[in-house]
Amino acid sequence: MKKYIPFICFILLLANSANAQGLLSQKEEVFNRQDTLRGSITKERSWWDLKYYHLDIKVNPADSTIIGSNTIRYKVLKSYNRMQIDLQEPMKISKVIQDGKELKFERDGSVFYITLVNPQVPDEIKEVIVYYEGKPKIAINPPWDGGITWSKDSNGNPFIASTCQGLGASIWWPNKDHMYDEVDDMLISVNVPNNLMDVSNGRLQSIIDKKDGTRTFTWYVSNPINNYGVNINIGDYVTFSEVYQGEKGNLDCDYFVLRDNLAKAKIHFAEVPKMLKAFEHWFGPYPFYEDSYKLVEAPYLGMEHQSSVTYGNGYQNGYLGKDRSGSGWGAKFDYIIVHESGHEWFANNITYKEIADMWIHESFTCYSENLFVEYYFGKKAGAEYVRGLRKNIQNKKQMIGKYGVNHEGSDLYEKGANMLHTLRQIVNDDEKWRGILRGLNSTFYHQTVTTKQIEDYLIQQTGLDLKPFFNQYLRDIRIPTFEYKFKDNILSYHWTNCVPGFAIPVKVTLNGKEQWLKPTEDWTNLYLITKDLKVEVDKNFYITTLKSIE
Incomplete structure (x- = not known):
């Protein structure tokens, strides 16, 4: 025993x-079935390769509705006439057009199957325009349980944002909602009341004022982007900018914050160039110089929306002011700026x-x-x-x-x-x-x-x-265990609580002297000229250590 x-x-x-x-x-x-339709590369998805979106929508804070269209450009990989487009309830597709013809479609839960009339010839580039409308799901606990957040700022102005990782971008706009096929580039046009601003991904192309008291902000994303990374942020924003001298040259950094938070943001967002300097050192150049870097205040904690990172950490260090590591070092930086930008x-x-x-x-x-x-x-x-x-x-x-x-x-x-x-x-x-x-x-x-x-x-x-x-x-859910024993000047050690073949080396200190051991699942013996032995395993290894005594 x-x-x-x-x-x-x-x-x-x-x-x-x-x-x-x-x-x-x-x-x-x-x-x-809906999990499978959403999570698998179905026959209705696999025959076409996504190339371009133009999401063109009107967001109405008065009744929490979104109405608009998504133009979907794609390359035909093989001939087929049935296309899967995802849009979750209670949103609905009202019309689909291709080559000037209105197409028939049917709904299966969160999936719309569109029947294409004209031949789909391999290697051709085609487009469909999907018109849709409705009241999207209200975010319950964004960003974890997402949807659209319809809130107000301290001055009573609408403060609106989208969050949809896991839940799916199809919670608020129609798309090919599977991560395997990223769109190559994208145009995002968002119409809002003219006292508000929309901030989305990429670079701002235009602001067009309408006679009905609204204005449309159009943003262009020149790089591939995943669906959940696409976002809208609508509020009474003010903005300031700086240029970061990075590995690939000048990187435009633009900050969008609520009007009352401008002064504190100008001080607190000094963390951004520090983050960029550290991460370019470790990971290489920021991946989206063409689309700029933006940090956008949001009515929730934050999210990694591409080139439009959202921020709601209250202009404080830590994670809502707390150090999640308990080490003291987590209080030295703003968790949301660093993590979401990472x-x-x-x-x-x-x-x-x-x-x-x-x-x-x-x-x-x-x-x-x-x-x-x-x-x-x-x-x-x-x-x-x-x-x-x-x-x-x-x-x-x-x-x-x-x-x-x-x-x-x-x-x-x-x-x-x-x-x-x-x-x-x-x-x-x-x-x-x-x-x-x-x-x-x-x-x-x-x-x-x-x-x-x-x-x-x-x-x-x-x-x-x-x-x-x-x-x-x-x-596997087990943490590997470095088990050892010492008897008659022999140190015996091996890995246990592990998968077959687990055999990583481990750094240990034996009576104050650091050295590497190479345990396997079998016991290994090491002869030592000592009567007493103190074994310390480097705590940077995520393992458990057990000393056994016969």
């Missing part, structure tokens, strides 16, 4: 025998093909927080920050979700950040690690990707067999 004394890097209590396979007993999630590299530049791989967005971006801390406060501070986040990890479900049903995984933020921090320790070369991060953003520049692509890239660039490593952290 062995007695175990825990040395705690992280304690994971195992609940039942199912944990031998890394799974806790849990209620199986049930998915329906998504410009991981979410907007590199975008998951489907939401099951959402860890690619959130793990790297959560990890970017401690890289920001490291850049300004040192490597020790950055490590303390990311380790402090471990208290928020639950380890109840896998990080990768179910494929084909619009389902995200769990523990995408803090666990993912600590997985990457652990990988950095294994690489054990800071400049090589930085090169890998920059290489990710250049190799997959403006692309949608899968988990396999990211895994394969990291395996290739590190030169390490990381398949068991990723299986452990992405596909």
Whole structure:
């Protein structure tokens, strides 16, 4: 019988025998037809390649309605006459036009099937114009449970914004609502009452005043953009700007804030060039110089809308004033400015093909927080920050979700950040690690990707067999345990509580002397000339440590 004394890097209590396979007993999630239609590349989606949108809408704060159209330009990949366009209830499509002809369509929940009349010839570029209207879902708890937020500022002016990650952009406008096919470029025209301003993605092209007391703001996005990254922000905004001297030259930075917050924003948003400097160092050039960088005040906490990052953190450091890491370093920066802007590299530049791989967005971006801390406060501070986040990890479900049903995984933020921090320790070369991060953003520049692509890239660039490593952290809920014992001058050690083949090296200090060990699942023996042994495992590894005594 062995007695175990825990040395705690992280304690994971195992609940039942199912944990031998890394799974806790849990209620199986049930998915329906609508989940499949939304989350899979259906026959009605796969035959055409999205090229361009012109979203042209009128937003009416008086009755919380949106009415307008979306012109969808696409390339025919193979001949077919049935097209899937997504638009969620209670919104509805009123008319669809192609080549001057009105087309028939039918609805199946959140999906509209459009029957095309004219031949769809491979390699041709075609357009459909989809007209729609309705009262979109009201956001309940944005950005997590999104929709449209219809609120007012302190002066009683409408303050309106969209949020739709996970829920889907089709909650407020008709589109091909699957992440695998990003539009190449996009025009966004938003008509609002003339005492208000709309801020959307890209660069402002025009402001046209109408005779009916409204004005239309038109924005052009010249880079590929994912659907949930498209946004509207409507309010009594005032603006100020600066130019950041970045790796690719001049980057226009524009800030849109409520009128009463202008003075404090001019002081607080000084964090933006600091963020840009740190992230260009770690990840490479800001990915959307052509479309500028904007930070836009919003009536909710914030979101990574491409080139139109939204902000609602109350002009304070931390996360609503709190340090999520408990390390003290999280109080040194504005979490929303840093985190949501970090998504410009991981979410907007590199975008998951489907939401099951959402860890690619959130793990790297959560990890970017401690890289920001490291850049300004040192490597020790950055490590303390990311380790402090471990208290928020639950380890109840896998990080990768179910494929084909619009389902995200769990523990995408803090666990993912600590997985990457652990990988950095294994690489054990800071400049090589930085090169890998920059290489990710250049190799997959403006692309949608899968988990396999990211895994394969990291395996290739590190030169390490990381398949068991990723299986452990992405596909298993257990935290690997470094178990050791010392008897008769022999240190014995191995990995347990792990997936087959898990064999990462680990840095330890033995009686004050630092060295690397290479555990496997089998016991390894190391002869030491000492009677007493103190073992300290580098706490930057996200593992559990157990000392066993015979």
